[in-house]
Amino acid sequence: MNNKCNTTSLLSLIHKFISLPSVMKFYDKYPQLKQKKFLAQVLTKTVFSTMSLENQQVSISKVEEIVLSLLKEQELKGSQFFSNQSR
Numbered sequence: 001m002n003n004k005c006n007t008t009s010l011l012s013l014i015h016k017f018i019s020l021p022s023v024m025k026f027y028d029k030y031p032q033l034k035q036k037k038f039l040a041q042v043l044t045k046t047v048f049s050t051m052s053l054e055n056q057q058v059s060i061s062k063v064e065e066i067v068l069s070l071l072k073e074q075e076l077k078g079s080q081f082f083s084n085q086s087r
Contacts, residue, residue, distance in 0.1 A: 036071060043067045 032038050044064045051058050 040064070040067055040071060043071075 027033055033042070044060065044067045047067065048058070048060045048063045051063070
């Protein structure tokens with residue numbers, strides 16, 4: 001599989017994790033998900049593992065880079081995404 005396909009699949013997968021409407025329900029049950037560092041680690045490991053299971057070779061550093069940029073994008077949109085933000 002080529003690198004462009006891997007990156008597209010990776011972006012699609014990460015967007016699904018970040019933009020789930022049920023994320024707020026998880027916050028009630030798992031408040032540590034409001035901590036950006038913790039959430040970034042969980043997303044990075046989950047996406048990397050999922051990509052590996054799909055036999056798509058993407059480095060964990062690339063996954064982490066994309067996860068952090070997408071989380072930053074969510075912050076810039078003004079979403080109340082982390083515990084240190086207020087609306």
